[in-house]
Amino acid sequence: MIRDRDSKYTAAFDDVxxxxxxEVLRTPPRAPRANAYAERWVRTxxxxxxxxxxxxxxRHLLAILExxxxxxxxxxxxxxxxxQPPNAADTPPPSVADLTAARVRRRKILNGLINEYSQAA
Incomplete structure (x- = not known):
């Protein structure tokens, strides 16, 4: 496990x-780029x-993050x-659809903050 050197992580935390x-690995002091994947996720x-x-x-925060x-x-x-999203199968992307003939469905995520679009059947 990689963690930073914050004082909230006590020896008891590492012992668990x-x-x-x-194995618990601590990032170097004053090196915010040491755990770039986590930093990128937090920024996104x-x-x-x-x-x-x-x-x-x-409770609200956990529901939103989920x-x-x-x-x-x-x-x-x-x-x-x-x-492609991470959980998508490793298949080639679908062909481009003619939007003049296709129906598109919108699904609101996080009360409309984000929208997901898919082709309606």
Missing amino acids: FTAEGI VRRECLDRMLIYNQ EYVAHYNDHRPHQARHQ
Whole structure:
């Protein structure tokens, strides 16, 4: 497990993981880029979701993050995966549809903050 050197992580925190056989690695001091994947995730979820909403309490935050994570992994395009979401099968993207003849369905995510579009049957 990779973690930063924040004082909230006590020796007891590390002991729990060590007892399970998990090696705890601490990032170097004053190196915010040491855990680039986590930093990128935090920046994305803040920019696309949390900075645009008023969070009432922890329960509300967890509900919002759960819905956003489902969108992020199942629908949101990722440039490194050729515009496919992480949970998509490794199949080529569908052919381009003629939108003058096709019906498009919109699904609101996070009360309309994000919209997902798909072709209606």
